[in-house]
Amino acid sequence: MHVLGRSVKSKLHSVPACQSIVKKAIIEAMKRKHARGHFDESGPEYRIEVSLLKDVATLTMDTSGQGLHKRVIGDRQEMRR
Numbered sequence: 721m722h723v724l725g726r727s728v729k730s731k732l733h734s735v736p737a738c739q740s741i742v743k744k745a746i747i748e749a750m751k752r753k754h755a756r757g758h759f760d761e762s763g764p765e766y767r768i769e770v771s772l773l774k775d776v777a778t779l780t781m782d783t784s785g786q787g788l789h790k791r792v793i794g795d796r797q798e799m800r801r
Contacts, residue, residue: 721746721761723768730772742770742779 723743725735732738746768747759767782 721766721768723770725770725772727772729774731775732772738770738772742768 721743723739725739725742727733727735727738750759751757764785769780769782771778771780
């Protein structure tokens with residue numbers, strides 16, 4: 721999970737602190753929901769963005785993965801046949 725952030729006209733202006741808090745909160749919620757004590761960060765990477773505008777937080781999650789032009793489908797040798 722990769723958390724990005726931005727803050728505009730908000731009292732919470734420390735973006736790195738907000739990113740860290742959001743990531744910890746999501747992981748803690750997942751631990752409670754799935755009854756697990758630990759989550760490895762070795763799976764697919766999802767981008768989460770926290771936007772603070774005038775003290776209102778908006779969370780968005782990008783689940784689309786890599787762009788299609790960067791994805792490798794099968795073996796390139798197989799594709800040439």
